[in-house]
Amino acid sequence: MSDSFDQISQQLKRRHRKSARLKYISMGALGLAAAFLLIFFADMLSKGLPAFQQAQVNIEINYTEEAATNGRAAVDPEIMSVVSRSVVRVIPLEMRNNPELLGTTQNRWVLADGPVDQYLKGNRVRLDDEEKATIDQLVENGKVDMRFNTTFFTRGDSKMPELAGIMSAVMGTVMTMIVTLAIAFPIGVMTAVYLEEFAPDNRLTQLVEININNLAAIPSILFGLLGLAIFINFFGVPRSTPLVGGMTLALMTLPVIIISTRTALRSVPESIRHAAFGVGCSRWQVVKDHVLPLAMPGIMTGSIIGLAQAMGETAPLIIVGMVAFIPDISASFTEAATVMPAQVFTWSGEPDRAFVEKTAGGILVLLAVLISLNASAVLLRKKFERRW
Amino acid sequence: MNSQAPEATPQHAPSVGQPYTRNDEASHDLSIRVRDLNLWYGKNQALTDINIDLFRKNVTALIGPSGCGKSTFLRCLNRMNDLIPSVRTEGLVEMDGQDVNAPKMDEVALRRRVGMVFQKPNPFPKSIFENVAYAPRMHDLVSRKADQDELVEKALRSAGLWNEVKDKLQEPGTSLSGGQQQRLCIARAIAVQPDVILMDEPTSALDPISTATIEDLMDKLKKDFTIITVTHNMQQAARVADYTAFFHLGEIIEYNDTKVMFSTPAKKKTEDYISGRYG
Numbered sequence: 001m002s003d004s005f006d007q008i009s010q011q012l013k014r015r016h017r018k019s020a021r022l023k024y025i026s027m028g029a030l031g032l033a034a035a036f037l038l039i040f041f042a043d044m045l046s047k048g049l050p051a052f053q054q055a056q057v058n059i060e061i062n063y064t065e066e067a068a069t070n071g072r073a074a075v076d077p078e079i080m081s082v083v084s085r086s087v088v089r090v091i092p093l094e095m096r097n098n099p100e101l102l103g104t105t106q107n108r109w110v111l112a113d114g115p116v117d118q119y120l121k122g123n124r125v126r127l128d129d130e131e132k133a134t135i136d137q138l139v140e141n142g143k144v145d146m147r148f149n150t151t152f153f154t155r156g157d158s159k160m161p162e163l164a165g166i167m168s169a170v171m172g173t174v175m176t177m178i179v180t181l182a183i184a185f186p187i188g189v190m191t192a193v194y195l196e197e198f199a200p201d202n203r204l205t206q207l208v209e210i211n212i213n214n215l216a217a218i219p220s221i222l223f224g225l226l227g228l229a230i231f232i233n234f235f236g237v238p239r240s241t242p243l244v245g246g247m248t249l250a251l252m253t254l255p256v257i258i259i260s261t262r263t264a265l266r267s268v269p270e271s272i273r274h275a276a277f278g279v280g281c282s283r284w285q286v287v288k289d290h291v292l293p294l295a296m297p298g299i300m301t302g303s304i305i306g307l308a309q310a311m312g313e314t315a316p317l318i319i320v321g322m323v324a325f326i327p328d329i330s331a332s333f334t335e336a337a338t339v340m341p342a343q344v345f346t347w348s349g350e351p352d353r354a355f356v357e358k359t360a361g362g363i364l365v366l367l368a369v370l371i372s373l374n375a376s377a378v379l380l381r382k383k384f385e386r387r388w
Numbered sequence: 389m390n391s392q393a394p395e396a397t398p399q400h401a402p403s404v405g406q407p408y409t410r411n412d413e414a415s416h417d418l419s420i421r422v423r424d425l426n427l428w429y430g431k432n433q434a435l436t437d438i439n440i441d442l443f444r445k446n447v448t449a450l451i452g453p454s455g456c457g458k459s460t461f462l463r464c465l466n467r468m469n470d471l472i473p474s475v476r477t478e479g480l481v482e483m484d485g486q487d488v489n490a491p492k493m494d495e496v497a498l499r500r501r502v503g504m505v506f507q508k509p510n511p512f513p514k515s516i517f518e519n520v521a522y523a524p525r526m527h528d529l530v531s532r533k534a535d536q537d538e539l540v541e542k543a544l545r546s547a548g549l550w551n552e553v554k555d556k557l558q559e560p561g562t563s564l565s566g567g568q569q570q571r572l573c574i575a576r577a578i579a580v581q582p583d584v585i586l587m588d589e590p591t592s593a594l595d596p597i598s599t600a601t602i603e604d605l606m607d608k609l610k611k612d613f614t615i616i617t618v619t620h621n622m623q624q625a626a627r628v629a630d631y632t633a634f635f636h637l638g639e640i641i642e643y644n645d646t647k648v649m650f651s652t653p654a655k656k657k658t659e660d661y662i663s664g665r666y667g
Contacts (some may be wrong), residue, residue: 273471276504278468278503278504278577279526280497280499280526281526283494290512
């Protein structure tokens with residue numbers, strides 16, 4: 001005799017309970033992940049956003065004879081204590097470049113000293129009560145104000161926190177990525193095209209395949225060692241430069257590009273290849289005219305993601321000397337440079353409290369760049385996605 | 389003429405059945421000659437001792453149950469099987485007296501003369517115009533833009549598609565209906581002016597009306613091209629083909645004039661298949 005509905009639903013109850021339990025556990029896991037992400041972003045934003053604001057002082061600069069040799073003479077000594085040393089340092093230089101300035105007076109908003117900035121942001125600083133009173137007084141008179149920190153986006157690194165900016169690291173990253181892409185993209189795509197479209201399926205190509213997949217899982221610092229041993233010591237590529245950094249990161253990005261390109265090529269339907277062969281295309285024409293154009297969105301997406309990964313990489317660059325104090329914005333591929341994550345790393349080790357917000361600010365800039373890169377990858381895929 | 393090619397001797401008679409008797413001389417004009425063709429996928433033999441003569445400017449239908457090797461045989465004629473690494477062939481496939489498997493024969497040159505239409509319409513994901521113009525341009529058949537326009541129009545007219553697409557040549561080929569796409573593929577194949585067009589079940593993915601259109605088209609195209617078509621559909625073979633070859637388990641059981649084959653099949657197996665007893 002078969003079970004009645006009652007008996008069946010008795011059994012079912014237990015099964016339904018089990019699946020409900022599993023569902024709640026999964027939802028809990030997701031919630032936890034979301035909470036961590038939220039805490040991370042909130043912390044970064046609260047620490048990093050102040051870095052985009054900077055205290056500035058309105059001062060009167062007297063371009064006197066004396067100021068031409070000693071910049072301090074151009075500024076009222078009373079207010080001097082709140083002005084960044086970087087300001088007075090450039091006054092003699094300004095006068096040398098533009099002799100007409102002699103004898104004139106200018107009213108200008110200039111950078112405030114680091115501690116002033118920190119005091120106004122409510123952080124603990126080593127200022128005595130008298131100094132604090134002076135600052136309060138200046139704020140009341142409208143002589144000191146918080147303004148958008150252009151310095152952070154236009155200058156290189158500095159030991160003076162009010163003068164430290166991320167621009168040299170951004171430029172270093174851009175140049176390093178240009179080198180990485182210029183090397184990894186053509187080599188990676190051509191390798192994938194060969195493996196996918198031309199290579200016979202034999203032991204050798206299988207071995208190559210396995211090794212490429214393994215390469216993607218190698219700790220990135222080993223690529224740094226490889227870069228040091230081969231590019232710097234053997235080929236004599238100048239160290240600390242975007243050239244050697246880009247070459248090292250290219251090694252790391254290659255397997256990512258190869259794997260994603262192969263996936264993209266494989267997703268092009270076989271019927272297109274047949275059609276092309278059928279009208280008398282040579283193998284290369286099939287690839288160049290039909291398969292590659294169709295695979296391109298996928299290849300681009302993979303390359304951008306590989307590039308984003310390389311952009312966030314620090315470890316291999318430590319080995320090739322790109323984690324360094326670089327105050328000047330480098331202008332060539334063979335000048336010493338640093339990259340954004342390396343800059344963040346450098347700032348995080350600075351003893352001055354003011355660098356905490358620089359560190360967080362640098363992370364925000366890096367995150368913004370990475371998110372926009374990944375978003376563009378998603379957009380590319382959406383835009384060129386094709387249905388068959 | 390390839391010197392190594394065996395002369396057509398009585399044991400290499402053009403058919404497994406009897407010789408043909410057709411009234412018009414042109415229909416006896418030999419296009420493709422196949423002798424003792426054997427083909428293996430790895431260790432599995434897919435074609436066994438195929439001997440067949442295919443005639444110029446006729447429609448030849450290859451029929452037979454699934455897996456009988458008719459599509460595999462079709463792909464031997466333009467060496468599409470070269471793309472499958474495990475395939476090994478032996479025997480002679482001769483087109484206009486030249487061995488298509490000879491080392492000096494370039495498969496690109498062969499496919500320029502032997503076009504192909506596939507089971508599922510597979511236009512390039514490019515514009516309708518590009519679909520047709522691509523191959524002639526690649527083969528340097530046209531140089532001037534005007535020639536190209538003319539050639540595209542001619543090919544599309546021959547494929548009976550011109551009136552439907554003349555106002556939207558820049559739209560993607562994939563935007564057309566299934567039957568139109570298949571005719572676009574036919575236009576693409578004839579644009580390089582081949583001698584032979586291979587059709588691998590060209591209507592199996594199409595509705596009856598589109599199928600009828602394609603069948604009419606085959607009838608028109610045989611004035612200019614040799615058409616070899618694979619079909620699952622015996623009625624279609626009876627409607628369009630001048631000659632029919634019946635494949636079974638990798639062998640040609642019978643090859644004959646379609647009318648003769650469908651009215652008085654020589655072999656029991658053919659009769660059973662045609663009358664629907666299996667397959």
